[in-house]
Structures are given as structure tokens and as C-alpha cells.
Amino acid sequence: MSIATPVIEIRKLWTQFGDSVIHRDLDLSIAAGEIVGLVGGSGSGKTTLVRQILGLNRPTRGQVLVFGTDISSANVDQMARLQNRWGMLFQQGALFSALTVLDNVALPMRELRALPRRLIRDAALLKLQMAGIGPEHALKMPSELSGGMIKRVALARALALEPELLFLDEPTAGLDPASSAAFVDLIRSLHRDLRLTVVMITHDLESLLALSTKIAVLADKHVLAYDTPQQVMKIKQPFIENFFLSAHHEQQVG
Structure with missing residues (x-):
């Protein structure tokens, strides 16, 4: 049985601005149908990573493949075809x-x-x-x-x-709790009905846990953890423990 090509595959990605290294040997593979939540502290390179997937920034080295096409070497026609296969929801x-x-x-x-x-x-x-x-x-x-x-x-x-691929940048930012919950329900139903693959940057723990099939934690210049929310929350590491502290507490209370 053949393994399907990942929708997004990132191999040994380096991102460097001057002396500042944002990503070092970052690997990430996203399968069709996943909702992947990208989390990380300020400066961890979440937005930069999405911009590289979209072809808006080029990595210092490494590969970013979307639907099997290497973004760095794609020509104008290839990029146009790719851009018709993804959609982007900006934060504001x-x-x-x-x-x-x-x-x-x-x-x-x-x-x-x-x-x-x-x-x-x-x-x-x-x-x-x-x-x-x-x-x-x-x-x-x-x-x-x-x-x-x-x-x-x-x-x-x-x-x-x-599109087959949807990017969400802080989709619930600025919304009140009721509007946020309704928007999460909308994304979940669209994901199911349209068979979308979703990549989501968010700081909102509630929507992250409600939507994500997998969570990618960016820390120490690479993907520190990539697994289901339940498995990621079990990892003993300072950033992960701090980030999910409230979720751990809610589980203990429940």
C-alpha cells in the first residue's frame, strides 16, 4: 500500500536573518485532512514558517514542498496553480x-x-x-x-x-467567547464538509484544543513536538508545560 504524499513537507529548514537564526533543521510533515495548530513563544517563527510555505519568504536553506512542489524552485505558472489550491484567513x-x-x-x-x-x-x-x-x-x-x-x-x-488547504492566522483573536465558539464550530464543519487540510496559528488554548488533530510546538528553533493534543500535553518540557498549564488544570478539575 503506497503512502500518500504529504500536503506540506518541510525538510531541514534553516531561516536566518543576519546573525539571528529563527529555524534550524526544522522538519514538519502535514497529511491531508489534518488540522494542525502551530504554537510557540514570541519569536519562535510561526508566522515566518507560514510565509515560507506560501512562498512569500525563502528559507536560508532546506526544502518546503506543498502538494509535492518545491516552493523555492517553482516557476510563475506552478505558483499560480498552487495559490489556487490554498486560501488564507488573515488575523484582522x-x-x-x-x-x-x-x-x-x-x-x-x-x-x-x-x-x-x-x-x-x-x-x-x-x-x-x-x-x-x-x-x-x-x-x-x-x-x-x-x-x-x-x-x-x-x-x-x-x-x-x-481550496484544499486553508491557513488561519489567529482565527478567534478579538472575538468574544460566544463568537469565538461559533467560529470554531464553523471551521470544524467546513473542515469536515469540504475535506480541508488546515494550518492554524493560534494563542487561544480553547480553540486550539477544540480544533487541532495535531499540534506542532515551535521552540528552540525547530519543531519540538508534533502529535495529537493529548500526547503533546503529556510532554515534560518548560514551554509546553507553561503553555498547557490551564488545560492541565481543567482536566484535573474535571
Whole structure:
């Protein structure tokens, strides 16, 4: 039986800015269908790692392969095809303030220059519906939306091209507990229904444990631990113990 190619495979990655080494011999392999939570202290290189996976930064050395393609050596056409297979939800939503909700979601489809205008409109409305945003909000401007609605519109835009791979940067940051719980439920259902692979940076312990099938802990310039939440929480190491202290406490209380 053949082993499926990982969606993301990182081999012996080094990242260095001047004299500062961010990653040293970092290895990480993410299989299709996983929800991987990336955690680590400030300066551990979580955002830098995601930017390298997206091809926005090049590593000093090592390999980053996405869907089997080496990002560092990919040509323009290969990168364009890859970019159509992933979506990104930015921490603050990063909606275009001068565009309506509908136009924000439609923009990635319009940039393809391959779809009729009516089809794009209907597809954008469908993506909004999938993210829990009704058509009555389609012509609103981002300034008219709550924080939770901005997250949902941004998620709809990230799903516009029907990606297989979804990146989430602090998806519940700035949300109240009820909105955060609802957004976690939304991501979980979309992951299941669309068969997504998800890579998520988060400091929110509750959403991390609620969503992650695996947790990758970045510390000491590499992936210190990579396993299920239950197994990672058992590891005796200062950063891991401090990070999961509240979770340990809740388990003991429960």
C-alpha cells in the first residue's frame, strides 16, 4: 500500500536573518485532512514558517514542498496553480475597505478572468452563505460589520477558489467567547464538509484544543513536538508545560 504524499513537507529548514537564526533543521510533515495548530513563544517563527510555505519568504536553506512542489524552485505558472489550491484567513480579516462584502469575496474569482459575471456573483453569495453570512449583508461595506462578521467574510473569501488547504492566522483573536465558539464550530464543519487540510496559528488554548488533530510546538528553533493534543500535553518540557498549564488544570478539575 503506497503512502500518500504529504500536503506540506518541510525538510531541514534553516531561516536566518543576519546573525539571528529563527529555524534550524526544522522538519514538519502535514497529511491531508489534518488540522494542525502551530504554537510557540514570541519569536519562535510561526508566522515566518507560514510565509515560507506560501512562498512569500525563502528559507536560508532546506526544502518546503506543498502538494509535492518545491516552493523555492517553482516557476510563475506552478505558483499560480498552487495559490489556487490554498486560501488564507488573515488575523484582522484584511478585507478591502473600499469594496462591498460581495466584491471582497468575488475578487479572487474575478482575478482568474475565466468565469462569467453572474456565475461569480452566485458563487460569492454561496461562499458567504457557507460562512454564515446572509445575502442581506452582501452590499454592506466592511466598516459596517462586527468583528465576528469580518472574520466570516474573510473566511468566505479564503474559500472563494475552493481550496484544499486553508491557513488561519489567529482565527478567534478579538472575538468574544460566544463568537469565538461559533467560529470554531464553523471551521470544524467546513473542515469536515469540504475535506480541508488546515494550518492554524493560534494563542487561544480553547480553540486550539477544540480544533487541532495535531499540534506542532515551535521552540528552540525547530519543531519540538508534533502529535495529537493529548500526547503533546503529556510532554515534560518548560514551554509546553507553561503553555498547557490551564488545560492541565481543567482536566484535573474535571
